[in-house]
Amino acid sequence: MKDNAMPHQPLYLQIKDTLKKQILEGKYAPYQKMPSESELMNSFSVSRITVRQALRDLHREGLIFTTQGKGTFASKPKAMQEVQHLEGFEEAMNSKGYETSAQLVSIREIMPNKDVQDKLNIHARDGAVEVIRVRYLNREPISVDTSFFPMQVGRHLFSRDLGRDIFPLLENELNIPLGRADISLEARPADANIAKLLQMETGEPIMWVQRLTHDIHSNPVDYEYLAFRGDSYKYHFHVERERTRTSGKQGGQ
Amino acid sequence: MKDNAMPHQPLYLQIKDTLKKQILEGKYAPYQKMPSESELMNSFSVSRITVRQALRDLHREGLIFTTQGKGTFASKPKAMQEVQHLEGFEEAMNSKGYETSAQLVSIREIMPNKDVQDKLNIHARDGAVEVIRVRYLNREPISVDTSFFPMQVGRHLFSRDLGRDIFPLLENELNIPLGRADISLEARPADANIAKLLQMETGEPIMWVQRLTHDIHSNPVDYEYLAFRGDSYKYHFHVERERTRTSGKQGGQ
DNA sequence: GGTAATAACATGTCATAACAAGTTAGAAAA
DNA sequence: TTTTCTAACTTGTTATGACATGTTATTACC
Incomplete structure (x- = not known):
């Protein structure tokens, strides 16, 4: 993270940015179901808490919403x-x-x-x-x-x-x-x-x-x-x- | 404020509410250092992640700010x-x-x-x-x-x-x-x-x-x-x- | 007394694990 | 065929643990 050598971003921020980019690019239509936490753990090869931290930030930014038992969905950009x-x-x-x-x-x-x-x-x-x-x-x-x-x-x-x-x-x-x-x-x-x-x-x-x-x-x-x-x-x-x-x-x- | 059978609140929310009340009551002056995570773990008898979740919410509400290595401080009232x-x-x-x-x-x-x-x-x-x-x-x-x-x-x-x-x-x-x-x-x-x-x-x-x-x-x-x-x-x-x-x-x- | 090194303290990140609570698909019973 | 039940799936909460990084106090040395 010091000047050169591509600053190392925490994993959860990298995942958040990746998902955010996908959402903003329209990979997930508003209200469309996104991969489960389990699937994201596998596809990013990280622990669940890392995934949840990324999702929590995305939720805070209004890009997703989650329902217990149902899953995580892309929000309508507003x-x-x-x-x-x-x-x-x-x-x-x-x-x-x-x-x-x-x-x-x-x-x-x-x-x-x-x-x-x-x-x-x-x-x-x-x-x-x-x-x-x-x-x-x-x-x-x-x-x-x-x-x-x-x-x-x-x-x-x-x-x-x-x-x-x-x-x-x-x-x-x-x-x-x-x-x-x-x-x-x-x-x-x-x-x-x-x-x-x-x-x-x-x-x-x-x-x-x-x-x-x-x-x-x-x-x-x-x-x-x-x-x-x-x-x-x-x-x-x-x-x-x-x-x-x-x-x-x-x-x- | 909840008079009867206090519905069970998650621990992190209870801690958050307690700390929030203390802050709003002026127990911690603006910019004053608050107990460390370790101290809060002890005083509330919970794990660190539970404390951190409470602190994260308080931070999101603008009531506190934290600096790595220094600690957690009460924010200046918005x-x-x-x-x-x-x-x-x-x-x-x-x-x-x-x-x-x-x-x-x-x-x-x-x-x-x-x-x-x-x-x-x-x-x-x-x-x-x-x-x-x-x-x-x-x-x-x-x-x-x-x-x-x-x-x-x-x-x-x-x-x-x-x-x-x-x-x-x-x-x-x-x-x-x-x-x-x-x-x-x-x-x-x-x-x-x-x-x-x-x-x-x-x-x-x-x-x-x-x-x-x-x-x-x-x-x-x-x-x-x-x-x-x-x-x-x-x-x-x-x-x-x-x-x-x-x-x-x-x-x- | 001043400076450098080290230890202690404090928050940040991430892993594994388990249980709680809500939803849904599929199997079994009516 | 319809209804009910259960297992599987999914998110929510919490615990323990370890390492990374930043700050500060203490100690050792000059």
């Missing part, structure tokens, strides 16, 4: 985004070992509608840049992203590779330090255009995310709609019960 | 950077001048399925109380709430008015101080039952909210599914861009 901080989709997914990519559908200068004007604090005559992309998770379309940028930001994007994340681009190449984002979530039916891009039926549920991102000076720099497939996306977060609310008549559900 | 308080539904709506109400569909004692067992940390034979309600906004159904309570909480609900919020009921009448809640959001199609209760078409999008609420001692007290009409509900919150991530090559969207 993108889950933690809402603790403004974290990009790609970053969140890559940290889980999923492969992400994005495909630019279009980029153009537009006359912003009222909503975009209000959000970006601009006028119609200022113009704005609209970027539409489809994002992929493990090569399957998962979201259609429609982003609007004020011209002083947007005009720099025409010459950039938009097949990857925009946030680091804004920060690292345009030197725009990002700050707060306002986010809203709704469940909506997919319209025909989105349904087509996401390879689903019109009317099926999507998670409709609106996000307005500011720089650290609170200037709006990016207003976007993200339409995620409902069956492939989940938001997750923690909240605390605020103490002072207990004195009121409200609160809870 | 100062949950709460995105924003989940504003109580009723409060949020009432502050906007909307009229809210809830109608009890059913309350019954059930044998909890595996998911509910896991979430409420109970066994099937413990039973649980299931409460199903429809919530109204300005007299139109907006959500179907299915809540599960462990028996020591749930049995008190049979004699209560469930036409109003449960959280203040739990806090003010049952003296259960509420703490953290884990929440996840998904867009899903409404099944026939929910569609009927919400007066919508089967398959239309709903916002599927899963919420596990704990008391301040981290005991789970309420596990619920909230199915909101997609066309009548929106989640909104703020997040900050985390500074340290800008140094990476990933991030953004």
Whole structure:
């Protein structure tokens, strides 16, 4: 594990990585039964505890689930985004070992509608840049992203590779330090255009995310709609019960 | 918290709960060294693997961290950077001048399925109380709430008015101080039952909210599914861009 | 007193083994 | 043919044991 000489990985991590790769490559379809612990012991020539340790990690990462007496099954990959901080989709997914990519559908200068004007604090005559992309998770379309940028930001994007994340681009190449984002979530039916891009039926549920991102000076720099497939996306977060609310008549559900 | 016949818990879970309680009570200050595995083996009279399994779970919950050669230490209490308080539904709506109400569909004692067992940390034979309600906004159904309570909480609900919020009921009448809640959001199609209760078409999008609420001692007290009409509900919150991530090559969207 | 070596301590990895508990396929009985 | 029972299979828990690796205290030497 010191610099050269292929770092020796513990067996359980090697097994975990092998199985994870197989799952992500689709060797095991969602809900398909995987080899038993006994079979894995034999095929990897290791003890059961080593296999279990690998399986336990895979379970913790949500890639498998196990039922006593039945066996181990591949989970349906589900993108889950933690809402603790403004974290990009790609970053969140890559940290889980999923492969992400994005495909630019279009980029153009537009006359912003009222909503975009209000959000970006601009006028119609200022113009704005609209970027539409489809994002992929493990090569399957998962979201259609429609982003609007004020011209002083947007005009720099025409010459950039938009097949990857925009946030680091804004920060690292345009030197725009990002700050707060306002986010809203709704469940909506997919319209025909989105349904087509996401390879689903019109009317099926999507998670409709609106996000307005500011720089650290609170200037709006990016207003976007993200339409995620409902069956492939989940938001997750923690909240605390605020103490002072207990004195009121409200609160809870 | 389990008053009657304490169901037999695996040793590692008992040890984990004991240590967790000690940590949360402040017996070990943040970063303070905890007993070694060897000492825990002796004090609990179990094998090392049983101790390690308990420690592994505590580590996974963020309560401890371990360093090879040094030992095991209490973590700094997660100062949950709460995105924003989940504003109580009723409060949020009432502050906007909307009229809210809830109608009890059913309350019954059930044998909890595996998911509910896991979430409420109970066994099937413990039973649980299931409460199903429809919530109204300005007299139109907006959500179907299915809540599960462990028996020591749930049995008190049979004699209560469930036409109003449960959280203040739990806090003010049952003296259960509420703490953290884990929440996840998904867009899903409404099944026939929910569609009927919400007066919508089967398959239309709903916002599927899963919420596990704990008391301040981290005991789970309420596990619920909230199915909101997609066309009548929106989640909104703020997040900050985390500074340290800008140094990476990933991030953004 | 400072430095190096060694021993003791502590967690990390892995093996073998056994029993508990849940599921299912196949055999036997009705 | 259908139902019941049992053996085989499968995961869950726990024990004992050994070696690897990292840290720290102690001892020996200069």
